[in-house]
Amino acid sequence: MLKPKKTKDIGAISYVQCPAKTYEDKAGNKQLGRTVFNHCQIVGEVAKELIKRSPAAHLFPQGSAFTAATHDIGKVSTHFYNKLHDACKLELLPNINFELEKQWGGHAGVSQATAKALGAPEYIAEILGGHHGFAPNLGGKTALAEQFGGEAWQSERKKLVEALEDALQEKWPQVASYATARLIAGLTSVADWIGSGQHFDNPNDDWQPKIQQALDEAGFIKPTIQTGLSFEQVFGFSPREAQSQLIEQASKPGVYVLEAPMGLGKTEAALYAAYQLLEKGLASGIYFALPTQLTSNKIYDRFNAFLTQILAENCPHKKALLLHANAWLMETEMGEEGRPGGAWFNQSKRGLLAPFAVGTLDQALMAAMNVKHGFVRAFGLAGKVVILDEVHTYDAYTGTIMDALIKLLKELDCTAIVLSATLSQKRRQTLIGKPTASMAYPLITALAKNSEQVIEREVTPPKASLTQLQLIQDENLALEEALKRAEQGQQVLWLENTVKEAQERYLQLAARTKNLGADCGLLHSRFTFEHRQNLEEKWVNLYGKPAWENHKKGNG
Template structure:
């Protein structure tokens, strides 16, 4: 096969001559427009110019951005012609614009096309029914169908038909519009074919038959390629001066010129990948090499297991709290990346708050490879503007994540940026790759830290899902605290793992421990994606014999294979005494009284309650007795207060800190995980056993801590329930969150531990009762989620009924997620992306997506401000003017009032909007304001809402 270098020609004249195109066809190609004057930088951009620009960008992406894994895929598909084939795919993405439905949209462009002899009947065009992406799919299906093997035509045309958000079904190819005036008759088919032939020749192929792939990629790999086409298109649509301004004369269109424009544009956007080709680190203590700490036994075992894996796979890590799972996972990810061609990592955490410290850690880790790579570490959550390291890196001088990115064509006809997909204003400062600041694009950075939601979004049937998935496909994916996913979220998690398995993406899952059914479901999902047939039996998944444990699962030669290792923990297990503290009141006076007595002579107590109102009440009781020694932490604090208090607690009670004589933290579930504090005493509401053990992970967490005599043995008081009542009474908020069945089983385990504590005390063997933590963690979790009846009086009788209700609820919740999954069960055998978005979901804003993957109403956030005479102030009291026109100086103070509203306020809060003075602010214009009147209250529906500097958000029903 004779090929030449893509984009080598300085003009199109020789290409036209080689193809034997008539002057009429050349004139028509020179009239077809791709960007109107409005979005072409003040000048029409010819269609052939935009196609060559996009191909040139693709070449730059190959050279400076694509992971080795993706390059290997493209080379595999095209028999070693990966770069050229990728450029061709990107070049033909907008071929559908060569049809009347598109060319008639802009009056100026339409007149030029008609003057060249290409016509249509206006009254027959229903333009919104036939967009250029669908037209391109139709054109490729027809032309390639005559040149290629059908199996290759079938997977390529959806990439073009779906490059604007969604993949249509094949039925669109036979629609009235596809066969009528919309697609084009008369001379249109000839010029459409000529356009494809020109682009193909410029890419260095002699004819379309030479382009035919050799291998059909998997559906997940096709999804990745589709996103890269979108990425190239978006970059080539930037019509600002110095980028891709319009070229309206065919004589000025130059393949080599497109190459020069693309090189300059990618350089100015600071677009680059991550590690690039990475050498496998030597077999030494990798954790010590990267972090300075000697490897713990579990960390060394994890790295050893990863080195033994012959193929990408899933590694499931179960280890106690504080064992160093994150550092071990990062070390394992480095080995995986070197072996399998990944270019970076994504780390998914359970919450925004837990993402922040990991972001800082990843920045330091990445800097160990190359200081410049720190600019490629993205923090992906809505409050990143409060993170000091992120603020320093993403300077305001570089624009905001939502600044205009002109020329991106995301409406029906590629006319304007109706979705506000922002890029950034480029400054002269050497800094991060600004293109990644935009919405839908942050996950495409080489290194990303965010909530697990970012991964769950990639498993939804939503627009632009291909960009989210591609952002994962070139990385090692690390997910922490995976046990926190409930049955609804787990549907999206397992769906994502199926796609990642099919795309051969290495995955590391971290958890304190997992119930056996959940462990099996996660491994099953990945392997069913990785294996060619879905019905491969996986019954022999090994069960770890010890704790901590590492289980690796991967596909090799069409079969599932496993490595399972267990090792010892780095610190000794300790006996935790367990006691009941009966109290189910919202006031929590019993809890407050007991804590007051426990710390009268000093000590640190952590109180974790399941309801904000209950936590606020307990805080008030205790603060009255111990002024300034009690700290309240929950999800209804404004962003500034929550960040300040979390940081203060960790600084005071973290490892090596100078501890106060007395301190009490009253918190909700925000203190359940990734909260590195050490408490002498834990008081906690009843929760499912795995979450209860997570809370116990804060108890006597660090070694070498001096503790008061009466708190030297770790002790947990379980409240939020009345076990002496028959039936068992549980706080209603706890039942609403977790369901009664799991709480019953946990209560039974607590009761058994309480009995062993009582027995040990009566036999003068204090410290021998309760639970041995962490040694007993797997055993307790398996019992809490197992099928065996827990025979405890008062609980046994209602367990079966509660189980039936729980199982029905779980089945219903799992079924409720299915319509939103990226691929339904009956679609997994499909070989292409055709029809993927049939009955797709319109959710696009992050809060709507969060509601989608977390089975709830969208939880809104609002910026709280105060109305004063003469204007407004920030929640902190900072004056912000008559119209709230916050200056850049005051913006941070205003955003400090960002507060998540409880679910009961969601509907009423939808009426809130940004204040007038925020409309041009790059950050504030995206947040609704909740204005507290001069009396300190706002009215939302049937509620009065206020904010107390100590208690946080206060919600009162008005009737």
């Protein structure tokens, strides 16, 4: 027979006695952990240190760390009190079913209601309410609601806020813009994640000396950049005209667009411009965004080779993270738990916090979208160089979100470098945010931070080449022509509209090429990830830049 849980009939509990956490003792028993005040103070001090280490520190108004500290003031409430006491098999407050707190977003909802009742400036209450990644639905409840403990418990929450003001010597800030609000919201969540880590579990341990260690182990260490490297030292060849012009223009935060055909070295130009900004201390890292998993996988290797050249030997961030839906399946050896730049950043919502990353555009777009923990991504991008590649491939819907992202990046002191085969003048103007005049191609369009003047630089086009196209209506003739060229040692790419058609065509070609001594492969989207990855590695390299460079050297 189940025994009823012990309850105690008591009014509001002092905020000093309200627990924020539980932990397991050496015997494996769950015990009450740090108090709400203690946890909030730790998170506030972690936030202060995060701001100190941020290259975008000047974007945080005084009081940002205090905002982070007050994220859990809603834990001073009847339902949360019972939730932790129940977990530790301790006495409960009577007539309180803590399962019901889900209806108003739990303690985060109480934090939001409390801040609003205390007259917090615009955005602050919503930042506190959303620190778990979503906006709580309070259903019209105020801080004095019976479910939150009424006036007696609100009085304790007010005392907690005053105690935190005293401890941190800060108050809630006036937040000037939506972009700043997202930045502070990201700071709040990240500081909470770190301040809730293993270093701060045991309430009997001294927490102050562990803040630096916790941030170091999470990877918040400024990258060490080798200075004075020339373009040729980084990439092994001299810059072309288009590359030199982009590097000259992208010398400070702003928005820069390079339109040029394949083969002009847009990738190297963008990376060296990013290197110069890192070297000058005008950027804290790089995110390289591409349209697909395949393109981001291929750039990832080149990006890591670039990092090897520009980072000091003792820099912990020697390898970028790869960020897309299947990146966790890649065998990239990104490092063990606890190593700077290692597994802590490797969780999906934390990836953009790493100094260097390559991934799909959607990972960056979420910084400007109303998605769970989108503001953490905004915090992670602040002060970085964000390279947006193959922009011509995006549809109107994605383009609209990209416009919002670039607007946000400008407000977060980022450098946005847009790479594209070609753009319409209207699209270029939207990306830059100013009227443009030039119809030249190739073209560099630049708008530096705090500048009203758009600079347009025409680039000498590459030497024209003539490509002959032949339309063959007869499938059998086309098949024979492809086989003849393969036999001559030429590379042949055959495209079909569907996976089924590609499989059927492959069987036809493979049977014939075997007798010719030519390799024949099949690529489509229905392979298992591992199989597809191996095939892409083989065939993309055979058709891509490494194979062409090998051919030019006379090795194939």
